[in-house]
Amino acid sequence: MNQTVEQCRKALQQQWAGQRIHLGxxxxxxxxxxxxxxxxxxLFGMTGGPLEDAARLDVAGLGPGRLAMTTDGYVVTPLQFxxxxxxxxxxxxxxxxxxxxxxxxxxxxxxxxxxxxLAIETLIDILADMAQAAQQxxxxxxxxxxxxxxxxHADGLFITTAGVGWIxxxxxxxxxxxxxxxxxxxxxxxGEHGAAILIARGELAxxxxxxxxxxxxxxxxxxxxxxxxxHAIRDVTRGGLGSVANxxxxxxxxxxxxxxxxxxxxxxxxxxxxxxxLDVLYLANEGKLLAAVAADAADAILAAMRARPEGEQAAVIxxxxxxxxxxxxxxxxxxxxxxxDKLVGEQLPRIC
Amino acid sequence: MNQTVEQCRKALQQQWAGQRIHLGxxxxxxxxxxxxxxxxxxLFGMTGGPLEDAARLDVAGLGPGRLAMTTDGYVVTPLQFxxxxxxxxxxxxxxxxxxxxxxxxxxxxxxxxxxxxLAIETLIDILADMAQAAQQxxxxxxxxxxxxxxxxHADGLFITTAGVGWIxxxxxxxxxxxxxxxxxxxxxxxGEHGAAILIARGELAxxxxxxxxxxxxxxxxxxxxxxxxxHAIRDVTRGGLGSVANxxxxxxxxxxxxxxxxxxxxxxxxxxxxxxxLDVLYLANEGKLLAAVAADAADAILAAMRARPEGEQAAVIxxxxxxxxxxxxxxxxxxxxxxxDKLVGEQLPRIC
Numbered sequence: 001m002n003q004t005v006e007q008c009r010k011a012l013q014q015q016w017a018g019q020r021i022h023l024g025x026x027x028x029x030x031x032x033x034x035x036x037x038x039x040x041x042x043l044f045g046m047t048g049g050p051l052e053d054a055a056r057l058d059v060a061g062l063g064p065g066r067l068a069m070t071t072d073g074y075v076v077t078p079l080q081f082x083x084x085x086x087x088x089x090x091x092x093x094x095x096x097x098x099x100x101x102x103x104x105x106x107x108x109x110x111x112x113x114x115x116x117x118l119a120i121e122t123l124i125d126i127l128a129d130m131a132q133a134a135q136q137x138x139x140x141x142x143x144x145x146x147x148x149x150x151x152x153h154a155d156g157l158f159i160t161t162a163g164v165g166w167i168x169x170x171x172x173x174x175x176x177x178x179x180x181x182x183x184x185x186x187x188x189x190x191g192e193h194g195a196a197i198l199i200a201r202g203e204l205a206x207x208x209x210x211x212x213x214x215x216x217x218x219x220x221x222x223x224x225x226x227x228x229x230x231h232a233i234r235d236v237t238r239g240g241l242g243s244v245a246n247x248x249x250x251x252x253x254x255x256x257x258x259x260x261x262x263x264x265x266x267x268x269x270x271x272x273x274x275x276x277x278l279d280v281l282y283l284a285n286e287g288k289l290l291a292a293v294a295a296d297a298a299d300a301i302l303a304a305m306r307a308r309p310e311g312e313q314a315a316v317i318x319x320x321x322x323x324x325x326x327x328x329x330x331x332x333x334x335x336x337x338x339x340x341d342k343l344v345g346e347q348l349p350r351i352c
Numbered sequence: 353m354n355q356t357v358e359q360c361r362k363a364l365q366q367q368w369a370g371q372r373i374h375l376g377x378x379x380x381x382x383x384x385x386x387x388x389x390x391x392x393x394x395l396f397g398m399t400g401g402p403l404e405d406a407a408r409l410d411v412a413g414l415g416p417g418r419l420a421m422t423t424d425g426y427v428v429t430p431l432q433f434x435x436x437x438x439x440x441x442x443x444x445x446x447x448x449x450x451x452x453x454x455x456x457x458x459x460x461x462x463x464x465x466x467x468x469x470l471a472i473e474t475l476i477d478i479l480a481d482m483a484q485a486a487q488q489x490x491x492x493x494x495x496x497x498x499x500x501x502x503x504x505h506a507d508g509l510f511i512t513t514a515g516v517g518w519i520x521x522x523x524x525x526x527x528x529x530x531x532x533x534x535x536x537x538x539x540x541x542x543g544e545h546g547a548a549i550l551i552a553r554g555e556l557a558x559x560x561x562x563x564x565x566x567x568x569x570x571x572x573x574x575x576x577x578x579x580x581x582x583h584a585i586r587d588v589t590r591g592g593l594g595s596v597a598n599x600x601x602x603x604x605x606x607x608x609x610x611x612x613x614x615x616x617x618x619x620x621x622x623x624x625x626x627x628x629x630l631d632v633l634y635l636a637n638e639g640k641l642l643a644a645v646a647a648d649a650a651d652a653i654l655a656a657m658r659a660r661p662e663g664e665q666a667a668v669i670x671x672x673x674x675x676x677x678x679x680x681x682x683x684x685x686x687x688x689x690x691x692x693d694k695l696v697g698e699q700l701p702r703i704c
Contacts, residue, residue, distance in 0.1 A: 009480035026500030055494035071461035109423035128361035142407035148378030162514030
């Protein structure tokens with residue numbers, strides 16, 4: 001028995017006594033942060049600065065930190081929706097976590113937790129989607145596992161993928177590198193994934209042509225790295241732009257200013273948010289990234305992004321400042337300013 | 353759209369039309385084999401011989417196949433049971449999948465799918481178990497993910513870990529290396545994990561001192577590799593010895609003879625199986641392995657195993673023959689012979 005883990009276990013149990021997991025603990029916002037930084041990171045000894053989307057590994061024979069590893073569980077409902085399925089998500093989500101760490105995605109593992117009664121035709125559809133997404137992203141699914149739980153003890157199908165990628169010599173992306181003056185580049189319009197999922201659930205009497213934006217971003221990241229000095233990238237998924245901007249601000253202990261008028265939002269998503277009272281800045285995406293880049297490289301990097309289909313509508317949407325350290329401020333379209341906090345609670349559960 | 357995946361999707365959907373997932377598809381036996389070899393392997397292009405517990409990866413800068421990757425999902429119920437918890441399992445199970453591939457386990461990822469309402473004290477307990485198991489096995493948990501699903505849509509907590517390990521130059525373990533004459537070595541007594549779980553469920557009016565045998569096996573494997581020529585190793589988990597022996601027989605297309613009298617089974621497990629009508633050869637373990645080793649190295653390897661606590665009760669329990677290719681035959685304690693088939697259906701669901 002290790003004394004330190006034992007002490008940590010007891011102290012945490014006292015601190016969290018009587019509390020229970022709620023949906024906010026998986027939402028990408030404040031409560032999830034508290035669970036990760038307050039429980040998981042201390043127990044697992046993940047204490048070396050802000051947590052990134054992928055870990056950099058040291059392996060004998062390779063230079064230090066030249067291998068990246070990441071994992072994500074996917075619990076989206078419904079399993080299939082306009083533009084993609086849980087299968088596409090499970091590949092592209094993990095590919096993107098590697099990509100935004102500067103890694104070339106290479107290999108994926110795939111663990112399936114299936115509910116008794118799942119139609120095998122549906123499973124085949126979803127696995128075929130995974131195979132196609134893997135081919136498109138140039139990665140190989142090399143190992144897997146299958147578990148089945150009794151009817152009523154899971155929800156159709158949960159998929160967890162892990163990914164391994166290779167980081168080229170000299171590539172060093174991370175929130176620790178963000179500097180005052182950095183420009184913030186968003187790769188495209190927000191909210192399509194979140195809106196498409198919500199409409200697919202059929203609980204709203206809404207119709208729309210919205211499709212999930214689920215797509216791999218490693219090619220876009222490579223083009224950006226080739227074009228100029230990139231400091232940090234995150235894919236903008238659950239918790240939306242608001243959460244990623246806050247991770248940038250808190251992790252760097254600098255201020256972030258976002259220019260609302262510069263943030264691309266499709267007309268249809270705008271309307272959708274207006275009707276439902278949702279904030280597009282917290283809406284999930286599955287094929288968009290936010291980058292902090294050196295000011296003098298911003299034009300070149302933006303041009304490189306716009307030259308690719310995944311970055312066609314990329315825009316400079318803000319910058320990093322020394323003021324209001326750790327906070328995100330939005331310059332609204334009306335010219336006023338508002339603080340954009342991390343998402344509290346759960347805007348839309350089971351989005352990925 | 354890739355034509356081959358599309359064709360595969362359609363052909364498989366026709367072939368499996370109307371069928372549904374049942375518990376046997378996750379049991380480690382025949383139906384799981386059919387799902388993996390009939391659906392998953394063709395879609396994912398895993399067609400290079402018998403599937404191993406871990407994949408060997410090629411990474412630029414390292415020799416080919418010098419990195420191993422594996423994943424497992426854990427859905428055991430109850431979450432905590434005598435001797436271990438889902439946390440110990442999630443670390444040791446994945447460590448062992450790397451170990452039996454000849455890899456030194458290095459890094460793990462950890463994906464949590466939690467049910468709304470899970471007590472955070474329970475979560476802390478289980479994550480602390482993971483941290484301790486990781487320290488004991490000498491691996492680092494480097495990256496993770498948390499998802500929460502609504503009450504009633506999962507069963508407390510599912511954990512998926514993936515693992516990355518490093519394979520020393522010249523190590524080549526795999527079912528393809530099994531040869532006629534190989535001796536089969538089992539590292540210790542069978543059935544403790546399966547029996548402990550079933551008793552912990554409290555549905556039987558049984559009391560016992562049985563504990564799960566959950567433990568890491570990489571140290572044992574290293575001692576075996578140092579002692580002599582090992583051809584293939586598998587950890588003996590769900591599906592039990594019967595399933596692993598069948599994987600050896602089918603994957604090598606050779607015959608396996610097991611000597612029932614030589615197989616160590618604790619007295620209490622024997623009694624438990626008698627009462628419930630269970631076959632100990634299909635009962636799950638979480639800290640045992642079966643190895644096929646060169647005949648002339650068997651004594652030295654057995655001695656090396658017995659010199660370690662994980663292999664104290666190791667025994668030679670059978671051999672590989674040219675007869676009855678692809679089948680496992682048990683020489684019973686009465687001197688008769690019986691064919692030991694793969695497990696059909698599900699002896700004990702949610703065992704790991």
